Amino acid sequence: xxxxCDNHINPEKAKNLLSLNGLNRTKTKVEILVELSKSKxxxxxxEIHQHLGSESCDISTVFRxxxxxxxxxxxxxxxxxxxxFRYEVTSSGPGHDHHHHHHxxxxxxxxxxxxxxxxxxxxxxxxxxxxxxKMEHHLEFTGIxxxxx
Amino acid sequence: xxxxCDNHINPEKAKNLLSLNGLNRTKTKVEILVELSKSKxxxxxxEIHQHLGSESCDISTVFRxxxxxxxxxxxxxxxxxxxxFRYEVTSSGPGHDHHHHHHxxxxxxxxxxxxxxxxxxxxxxxxxxxxxxKMEHHLEFTGIxxxxx
DNA sequence: ATGGATGCAAATGATTTGCATGAAG
DNA sequence: CTTCATGCAAATCATTTGCATCCAT
Numbered sequence: 001x002x003x004x005c006d007n008h009i010n011p012e013k014a015k016n017l018l019s020l021n022g023l024n025r026t027k028t029k030v031e032i033l034v035e036l037s038k039s040k041x042x043x044x045x046x047e048i049h050q051h052l053g054s055e056s057c058d059i060s061t062v063f064r065x066x067x068x069x070x071x072x073x074x075x076x077x078x079x080x081x082x083x084x085f086r087y088e089v090t091s092s093g094p095g096h097d098h099h100h101h102h103h104x105x106x107x108x109x110x111x112x113x114x115x116x117x118x119x120x121x122x123x124x125x126x127x128x129x130x131x132x133x134k135m136e137h138h139l140e141f142t143g144i145x146x147x148x149x
Numbered sequence: 150x151x152x153x154c155d156n157h158i159n160p161e162k163a164k165n166l167l168s169l170n171g172l173n174r175t176k177t178k179v180e181i182l183v184e185l186s187k188s189k190x191x192x193x194x195x196e197i198h199q200h201l202g203s204e205s206c207d208i209s210t211v212f213r214x215x216x217x218x219x220x221x222x223x224x225x226x227x228x229x230x231x232x233x234f235r236y237e238v239t240s241s242g243p244g245h246d247h248h249h250h251h252h253x254x255x256x257x258x259x260x261x262x263x264x265x266x267x268x269x270x271x272x273x274x275x276x277x278x279x280x281x282x283k284m285e286h287h288l289e290f291t292g293i294x295x296x297x298x
Numbered sequence: 299a300t301g302g303a304t305g306c307a308a309a310t311g312a313t314t315t316g317c318a319t320g321a322a323g
Numbered sequence: 324c325t326t327c328a329t330g331c332a333a334a335t336c337a338t339t340t341g342c343a344t345c346c347a348t
Contacts, residue, residue, distance in 0.1 A: 024322055026328060045312075058330050063313060065328090079228040081291055083338080084312055104290040108297035115290070120269055123290065131295030139288045140229055141253040141264070141272065146280030148257035173347055175303060194337080207305050212338060214303090232313080233337055 007089050009037035021072040028057045032065050033074070033089070041112040042078050042086035042103070080105045080112065081138065104132060156238050158186035170221040177206045181214050182223070182238070190261040191227050191235035191252070229254045229261065230287065253281060 009017065014033040015025045023029060035051050036043060043051070045066060049059045066087055069075040078086045080103060104127050105112045113130065115123055120137070127135060158166065163182040164174045172178060184200050185192060192200070194215060198208045215236055218224040227235045229252060253276050254261045262279065264272055269286070276284060 024327065026322075028329075057328095059312090060314075060331080061329055067314095078289070079230060079287060080289055081228060102288045102290070104292060106294035106297055107291045108293050111294055111296075118269065118288070120288070123288075127290055127292065131298075132290075132292035133298045135290055135292035137288060137290045138228060139251045139269070139272070139286060140227070141251070141276055141281075141284055141286045142230055142256045143253060143276065143281035143284035144257050145255035145260055147260075148255055149280075149282045173302065175347070177304075206303095208337095209306085209339075210304055216339095 007037050009034055009089065017074065021074060023068060023072065028061055029065055029068075031056065032062065033069070036075060036087060037089045039088075041114075042080070042088040044082075044084050044086050046084070048087075078103070079138075081107070082110075104130070106132070107134075156186050158183055158238065166223065170223060172217060172221065177210055178214055178217075180205065181211065182218070185224060185236060186238045188237075190263075191229070191237040193231075193233050193235050195233070197236070227252070228287075230256075253279070255281070256283075 011030050011034060014030040014037075017033065018025045018029055031052055032048060035048055039051075045062045046059065048066075049056075049062045052062075066075060069087075070077060073090060075087045076090045078088060080086055082105075099116070100118055101114055101116050102118065102123070103112050104115055115126060117123065117126070120139070123137075124135060160179050160183060163179040163186075166182065167174045167178055180201055181197060184197055188200075194208065194211045197215075198205075198211045201211075215224060215226075218236075219226060222239060224236045225239045227237065229235055248265070250263055250265045251272070252261050253264055264275060266272065266275070269288070272286075273284060
């Protein structure tokens with residue numbers, strides 16, 4: 001599997017994105033956006049916190065910031081069968097296209113790889129070519145039901 | 150969408166299943182298995198606990214029991230984009246076939262419906278026929294990677 | 299009897315919230 | 324200035340664990 005597309009956001013772009021989404025251009029927001037975009041795999045809140053280093057913001061600020069990013073659609077929350085969520089950048093702004101994709105996670109070592117095409121049959125072939133065994137998949141849909149829309 | 154297949158397990162069958170899987174036939178285990186099998190939708194640990202009533206076992210026992218069921222493959226743990234897991238019976242023993250399926254959950258009211266066929270294109274058509282809008286799906290794989298197997 | 303099962307309380311981990319202070323527009 | 328952002332501590336919520344006791348085999 002090839003590495004994740006380069007979604008890297010530098011501080012300049014981060015500030016732009018924040019403004020475009022009506023968010024304040026604070027140091028913390030810029031750092032979190034940059035950090036998330038640098039990662040090849042989705043990060044948990046606590047990983048983001050660690051990556052920023054102890055001198056940086058509080059973990060509660062990481063959560064608050066991520067929640068704002070989620071509301072703006074800047075990041076996507078992922079369930080990879082763990083006890084916590086992971087997050088990835090969904091939009092990197094002009095010049096950075098985000099494409100629909102999914103992940104494979106090893107239930108043993110936790111390694112996470114990206115898979116790019118969205119079709120189960122193709123997916124399973126690709127993943128077994130990667131050497132994965134005992135594959136399981138979790139396909140769940142959400143939407144707004146007729147009563148609610 | 151049709152209702153879930155009838156996976157109902159009565160206390161007799163529950164005891165059988167427990168023995169078959171090398172688990173003790175305790176009142177609590179029987180109750181939880183029966184309760185889970187009665188539900189049309191997957192239940193969370195706390196829902197199971199509530200359904201059993203206040204006079205029943207402790208929530209910690211629900212978790213311990215579910216974990217044993219998971220290990221034995223009697224129940225499956227599901228991620229429906231919530232902050233907690235849900236569980237469903239995977240095997241109802243002889244005479245009860247469990248089939249591979251997925252779910253749709255309304256992001257607004259939380260209602261969960263069963264979808265039976267495992268193909269994304271078919272799924273999305275079926276779900277939009279149900280009146281769902283703004284559909285999103287989460288397809289994630291797990292497996293054992295080549296280094297671990 | 300003996301090991302597994304359970305209740306209860308305390309511990310853990312992820313996530314959220316209240317409040318007082320500091321920074322962005 | 325005035326709103327929003329942040330740190331810190333405390334609160335929640337889901338889940339786990341330790342320990343003493345009780346039940347299934």
